[in-house]
Amino acid sequence: MALFSRELGIDLGTTYIRVAEGNQIVLQEPTVAAIVVEEQKMVAWGQEAQDMLGKVPESLEVTRPLINGVIADYEVTEATLNFLLRKLAGPLRFFGPHVMITVPYGVTSVESRAVHEAALQAGSREAYLVQQPLAAALGVDLPIGTPSGNMLICLGGGATQAAVMAMYGIVAAETLRKGGGALDEAIISYVRKKYGLIIGQLTAEQVKIRIGAAVPQEEEQTIEIQGQDQVSGLPRPVSLTTGEVVEALREPLNEIVETARRVLEKTPPELVSDIIDRGVALTGGGALLRGIDKLMTKELGVPAYRVDNPTLCTAEGAARALAMYPLIRRNLPTV
Ligand SMILES: Nc1ncnc2c1ncn2[C@@H]1O[C@H](COP(=O)(O)OP(=O)(O)OP(=O)(O)O)[C@@H](O)[C@H]1O
């Protein structure tokens, strides 16, 4: 029997919830819940609920409780965290865990209080909050405890955060409430305008992941997808190339680049020279987009690189933040 509380780092993302304990990822599930509409009761969450998306009768609703990195549906978020903690606890449920849970940089106190409250109501014994870029930087071992500049860009599904950190704190940062989902939307609207074809979000995401890129590639790939003709409503296939996806993504990627550029502009010059030496770390699922490192390097004039574990580092860093809480507490969001 465990007489101590478990210590968990929870990365509460718009598309995925990931949980780390020590250096291990112990859970990774889509941030999706299935609810019985009439009773407002959650019947499935995570992958099981995700598999129901778009395939359920009216009595069931499949929803995402977070939008653009922040809680949009408090009850569903709390219920999801509750299911998650129960799943992790197993039969031994004497003490609730201590959790360090992530929030995007710059959220309002109302938004961060909602996350804190949901974590406690879901069964945590104690809950602390950490800004996502700080957690990610700890997860990839950037030397942010030193008086030197470290820059990281989190390219999430619902938000993009660029931050410069030193002495365990955030020196300059900005959050754009747009992420990979906005890239999918851009592909949808490109296909609608160019081919008069309507495609779904899942198809658009597949296009992005399979053949997409941030800059033109030497090797063009193609993919055939099925859509629905805008006029006749009938199904029709279309073939898309990498070059077309690059074109479709140009505008939203530009906004992402501009966000990072503004953060660099706000950074004190001494720290900028460190960043030029060390480069800019790219994390989050969006860091997996082909050529995103090249685009950032070119547009920012500072070398950018994808970290080794872009999607998991934030949860790992949250667990680490919990272990070093006394050292970093004064730089964490208060509730
Ligand atoms: N190979 C890939 N190429 C491009 N994009 C990808 C790839 N793999 C995943 N993604 C995108 O990454 C996004 C999810 O990233 P991540 O898991 O970091 O988000 P999140 O933490 O749930 O969201 P957020 O941090 O914004 O709240 C999705 O938009 C997904 O389409």
Ligand SMILES: [Mg+2]
């Ligand atoms: Mg994230």
